[in-house]
Amino acid sequence: MLGFISRRLLQAIPTLFVIATLTFFLIRLAPGGPFDGEVEIPDEVRERIEAHYGLDRPIIVQYFSYLGNALRGNLGPSTLQVGWDVHELIAQGFPVSLELGLWAMVVAFAIGIPVGILAAVYRHRSYAHWLMGFAMIGVCLPSFVFGPLLLLVFSSYLGFFNPLGWEHASDRVLPALTLGMFFAAYIARLARSGMLEVLQQDYIRTARAKGLSERIIIIRHATRTALYPVVAFLGPAFAGVISGSFVVESIFFIPGLGTFFVNAALNRDYTLVLGTVLFYAVLILSLNLLADLIQAWLQPKTRDV
Amino acid sequence: MTLSTFSKRLTLALPLAVALLVGGSGCQPGETRVEAGNRAQELYVGIGAEPATLDPHLAVGVPEFKVLLALFEGLVKRDAKTLEIKPAVARSWEISEDATTYTFHFDPDARWSNGDRVTPEDFRFSIERILNANLGSSYAKMLFPLRKGEAYHRGEVEDFDEVGVRILDPYTLELTLEYPLAYFLDLLAHGAWYPVHPPTILAYGNDNPHDRLARWTRPGRLVGNGPFQLAEWRLNAALVVRPNPYFRAADQVRLNEIHFHPIQADAEERAFRNGFLHYTSTVPPHRVQWYQTNQPEDIRFDTYLGTYYFMFNTLTPGLEDPRVRRALSLSIDREAITRAILRGGQKPAYHFTPPDTAGYTSPSTVPHDPERARELLAEAGFPGGAGFPEIEFLYNTSDAHRSIALAVQQMWRRELGIDIRLYNVEWGVYLARRRNRDFEMMRAGWIGDYNDPSTFLDLFTAGSSNNFSGWSDDVYDEAIRASRRTLDPEQRAAYFARAEEILLREGPVIPVYFYVNSLLIDPAVGGHHPNVLDYHPYQHLYLRPPGGSGATP
Numbered sequence: 001m002l003g004f005i006s007r008r009l010l011q012a013i014p015t016l017f018v019i020a021t022l023t024f025f026l027i028r029l030a031p032g033g034p035f036d037g038e039v040e041i042p043d044e045v046r047e048r049i050e051a052h053y054g055l056d057r058p059i060i061v062q063y064f065s066y067l068g069n070a071l072r073g074n075l076g077p078s079t080l081q082v083g084w085d086v087h088e089l090i091a092q093g094f095p096v097s098l099e100l101g102l103w104a105m106v107v108a109f110a111i112g113i114p115v116g117i118l119a120a121v122y123r124h125r126s127y128a129h130w131l132m133g134f135a136m137i138g139v140c141l142p143s144f145v146f147g148p149l150l151l152l153v154f155s156s157y158l159g160f161f162n163p164l165g166w167e168h169a170s171d172r173v174l175p176a177l178t179l180g181m182f183f184a185a186y187i188a189r190l191a192r193s194g195m196l197e198v199l200q201q202d203y204i205r206t207a208r209a210k211g212l213s214e215r216i217i218i219i220r221h222a223t224r225t226a227l228y229p230v231v232a233f234l235g236p237a238f239a240g241v242i243s244g245s246f247v248v249e250s251i252f253f254i255p256g257l258g259t260f261f262v263n264a265a266l267n268r269d270y271t272l273v274l275g276t277v278l279f280y281a282v283l284i285l286s287l288n289l290l291a292d293l294i295q296a297w298l299q300p301k302t303r304d305v
Numbered sequence: 306m307t308l309s310t311f312s313k314r315l316t317l318a319l320p321l322a323v324a325l326l327v328g329g330s331g332c333q334p335g336e337t338r339v340e341a342g343n344r345a346q347e348l349y350v351g352i353g354a355e356p357a358t359l360d361p362h363l364a365v366g367v368p369e370f371k372v373l374l375a376l377f378e379g380l381v382k383r384d385a386k387t388l389e390i391k392p393a394v395a396r397s398w399e400i401s402e403d404a405t406t407y408t409f410h411f412d413p414d415a416r417w418s419n420g421d422r423v424t425p426e427d428f429r430f431s432i433e434r435i436l437n438a439n440l441g442s443s444y445a446k447m448l449f450p451l452r453k454g455e456a457y458h459r460g461e462v463e464d465f466d467e468v469g470v471r472i473l474d475p476y477t478l479e480l481t482l483e484y485p486l487a488y489f490l491d492l493l494a495h496g497a498w499y500p501v502h503p504p505t506i507l508a509y510g511n512d513n514p515h516d517r518l519a520r521w522t523r524p525g526r527l528v529g530n531g532p533f534q535l536a537e538w539r540l541n542a543a544l545v546v547r548p549n550p551y552f553r554a555a556d557q558v559r560l561n562e563i564h565f566h567p568i569q570a571d572a573e574e575r576a577f578r579n580g581f582l583h584y585t586s587t588v589p590p591h592r593v594q595w596y597q598t599n600q601p602e603d604i605r606f607d608t609y610l611g612t613y614y615f616m617f618n619t620l621t622p623g624l625e626d627p628r629v630r631r632a633l634s635l636s637i638d639r640e641a642i643t644r645a646i647l648r649g650g651q652k653p654a655y656h657f658t659p660p661d662t663a664g665y666t667s668p669s670t671v672p673h674d675p676e677r678a679r680e681l682l683a684e685a686g687f688p689g690g691a692g693f694p695e696i697e698f699l700y701n702t703s704d705a706h707r708s709i710a711l712a713v714q715q716m717w718r719r720e721l722g723i724d725i726r727l728y729n730v731e732w733g734v735y736l737a738r739r740r741n742r743d744f745e746m747m748r749a750g751w752i753g754d755y756n757d758p759s760t761f762l763d764l765f766t767a768g769s770s771n772n773f774s775g776w777s778d779d780v781y782d783e784a785i786r787a788s789r790r791t792l793d794p795e796q797r798a799a800y801f802a803r804a805e806e807i808l809l810r811e812g813p814v815i816p817v818y819f820y821v822n823s824l825l826i827d828p829a830v831g832g833h834h835p836n837v838l839d840y841h842p843y844q845h846l847y848l849r850p851p852g853g854s855g856a857t858p
Binding site for chain 2: 030031032033036037038039040041042043044045046048049052077080081082083084089092093151155156162163164165166250251252253255259260263266267268
C-alpha cells in the first residue's frame with residue numbers, strides 16, 4: 001500500500017512540472033498583458049510597473065524564478081488585485097468553492113445513486129425509463145440554463161430562496177442543485193449499469209435461491225458491488241465540481257475560486273492564473289489518489305496492481 | 306411486496322427531504338434587504354466589478370473610484386447637484402493674478418480616520434508619491450500641470466523641491482502651475498489628487514513610499530480621510546464601509562453602512578429586482594424595455610460625459626484619404642442606432658466632445674448625409690464603392706458592440722456599396738491589437754476624467770498615448786496648445802471649436818453616440834442627483850424609511 005502511494009506521488013512530480021511549464025508559456029502567448037486597460041498608459045510608466053513584478057527580465061529567467069518560488073510555496077503577487085498575494089486570493093476563494101463542491105456532491109449522490117439503483121431494479125417498468133430520461137436531461141442541460149430556471153421558479157415565483165449571494169445557509173441550495181445535477185445524472189447512469197451487471201451475477205441468483213428477500217439482496221449484497229464504478233468516478237467528479245464551478249459562481253454571485261480564475265485569465269494576471277492552475281492540479285492529483293485508495297479498499301483485487 | 310414498499314418509501318422520502326431543505330432555509334418573506342436597509346440607513350450598491358485596488362494613486366477604473374469617493378477626500382470636492390467646486394480639505398483658497406499660484410488654507414477639522422490631522426505635508430508626500438515614476442501610476446498625468454511636475458515624473462528633475470508644491474505653514478499649501486489652467490480646480494477633485502496617510506504607506510511598504518505592492522489597503526490598515534472608512538473587504542463578494550468618526554463634516558453623514566457589491570450586469574439586475582441593491586452600476590440593454598413598461602420609476606438615464614466612437618487606423622490603404630473617412634461618417638444613421646438598438650436614452654453624436662461640456666458645444670457637426678457621402682467617395686476614386694478594399698472592423702465581445710457593428714455594416718453596404726468584415730475579439734486581444742495599431746478600424750469609447758473639453762480633445766494630439774489612429778495635425782495640436790494658454794472661456798471655446806472642426810473634417814474618428822449612465826435605482830435613495838460625471842458623494846446620500854413622507858429635501 002505504501003509503495004502504491006509513494007509511486008503515485010512520484011508520478012505526480014513530472015505531471016505538475018509539465019502543467020506549470022505549459023501554463024506559464026501558454027498564458028504568455030495570449031495577446032495583451034496584465035497592464036493593458038481602456039486608458040492606455042505611457043510606455044515609461046508601463047516599464048516601471050513591469051519592473052515591479054520582474055516582468056522586465058528575459059522570459060526564461062522569469063520561468064525559472066517562478067518555478068523556484070513556487071517550489072518554496074511562494075506563488076507571487078497578483079497583478080489584477082493590487083496589494084494581494086496569489087496564495088491569499090486562493091485562501092479566500094477556495095473554501096467557498098470547496099463548500100459549494102461538497103454540497104453539489106451531496107446532491108449528486110443523494111439523487112444519483114437511488115435513481116440509478118431504482119432504474120436498474122425496475123428496468124422493465126415504464127417509470128424506470130422516465131427516471132433515466134430525466135438523468136439524460138440532467139447530463140445535457142448546461143448549468144447556465146438549469147441555474148436560471150431554478151432561480152426563476154424557486155426564487156422569483158415562489159420566493160423560497162435569495163436570488164444570489166453566499167451569506168445564508170439557504171443560499172447553498174440552488175447553486176448546489178445546479179452544480180450537482182449534472183453529476184447526479186452521470187452517477188445515476190453509472191449506478192444503473194453497475195447494478196444491472198451485478199444482478200446478472202451468480203451469487204445474486206444464489207441469494208435468491210436461498211429465499212432472501214429482494215430488498216435484502218439489493219441493499220446488502222448488490223449495492224456495494226454495483227457502486228464500484230461510482231466510487232471510481234468520485235475523484236474526477238469532485239475535481240469537476242470544484243474546478244468547474246465558475247459558471248454557477250457567476251450565476252449566483254458566489255465568491256469562489258472559479259471567479260478569481262476567470263477574472264485572472266481575462267485580465268492576464270499571469271501569477272494568479274498559474275497559481276490557480278497549479279493549485280487545481282495538486283488538488284485533482286490528490287483527489288484521484290484518494291479515489292484510488294478508496295477503490296482499493298473496497299475491491300482488494302486492484303491493491304497490488 | 307417488500308420491494309415496492311421499499312421504493313415507495315424512497316420516492317416519498319426524496320420530495321420530503323427537498324421540502325425540509327426548502328422549509329428550513331430561514332428565508333423571511335415580506336421584507337427585502339433593501340427595505341431593511343432603508344430602516345437602518347444601510348445602502349447596498351452595485352459597482353459592476355471588483356475594485357482592482359483601493360490605493361487612490363494606483364486606481365484606474367470606475368468601480369475603484371466609486372469606492373474611493375467614500376474613503377478619501379481631496380483639497381476640493383464638487384457639489385453633488387451642480388458639480389461646482391466646493392471646499393473640502395481646503396477650507397478656502399486664493400488664486401494669484403496670473404492664475405498660476407494657488408494657495409490653499411486647510412480646514413483644521415480635516416482628519417484621517419485614525420484621528421491624525423490632514424496636513425499640507427501629507428499632500429506634499431502624496432503628490433511626490435504619485436508623480437514619482439517608480440510607483441508607476443496611470444494617472445500621474447493628472448498632476449503634470451504642476452510646475453516641473455512632468456519633468457519630475459520623467460526624471461529630468463531629481464529634486465522634488467523644484468516642483469510647484471510648497472508648504473507655507475502647518476495649515477497652508479501653495480501649488481504653482483506650469484501655465485494658467487482654466488480647469489485646475491476641476492483636476493483637483495479627481496481621485497489622483499487624493500492624499501494618502503504617509504505613516505500607513507511607509508509602515509506597509511517597508512519605508513518605501515513607491516512600493517506598488519505595499520499591502521496597506523486592507524480593513525484595519527487602510528487610513529483614509531473620507532466620510533467613511535473601510536470595515537470589511539471580501540473579494541468578489543462585498544466591500545463594506547462605515548462612517549469615519551473623525552471626518553471633518555461627520556455630522557453630515559447620514560448612512561450607517563454602505564455595501565458595495567461587484568455584481569455583473571445580468572445578476573446585478575436580478576439582485577435589484579429582488580430587493581438586494583438600492584442602485585446598480587448599469588442596466589442590461591435587453592432589460593431596458595421591461596423596466597420602462599413595468600417599473601418606470603426605478604430606471605434612470607443620466608447624461609454622462611462620454612463618447613462612443615469608431616477609430617480608424619489612418620495608415621490603412623483606402624482609409625488614408627480623409628474624404629473616405631468623412632464619407633463613412635456621413636453615411637451612418639446615428640439616430641437609428643440610438644433609437645432602435647441602444648434604446649437607453651443615448652444621444653446620437655454628431656460631434657466628438659459631448660454637448661455642454663463645461664459650457665462648450667461643438668459648432669461643427671457630421672450630419673447624416675448619404676448623398677454627400679457618395680459624392681466624397683466618388684471623388685476619392687471609389688464611385689459606388691467600386692474597388693474599395695474590404696475593411697476589417699474590430700470590436701471586443703459584447704452584444705451591444707456587435708449589434709452596432711452589424712447595423713453600420715448594413716448602412717455602409719446600402720449607402721456606399723462598401724463591405725466591411727466584422728471581427729470580434731476578447732478584451733485582452735482588443736487592447737493588445739489597439740496598442741500595436743494592428744487594426745484597420747475599431748470601436749472605442751472615452752469617458753471624461755474631468756469636466757472640460759480638453760479631456761476629450763487632448764486625446765488626438767500628436768503625443769497622446771491614447772491616440773492610436775496614426776493621425777495627427779499641426780494646426781489641431783496648436784489649437785489645443787493655445788487653449789491651455791488662456792483662461793477666457795470664450796477664447797478657449799473658440800480654440801476647441803477650431804480643433805474639433807479639424808477633427809471632424811479629417812475624420813480619424815467617427816463619433817457615434819454620447820453615453821448615458823443608465824441605472825436602476827430604488828426610489829428610497831435620496832440625494833442621488835443625476836450629473837454628467839456620475840459623481841455621488843456618499844455623505845449626501847440618505848434612505849427614506851418605509852412609510853416616510855419622502856419629501857425630505
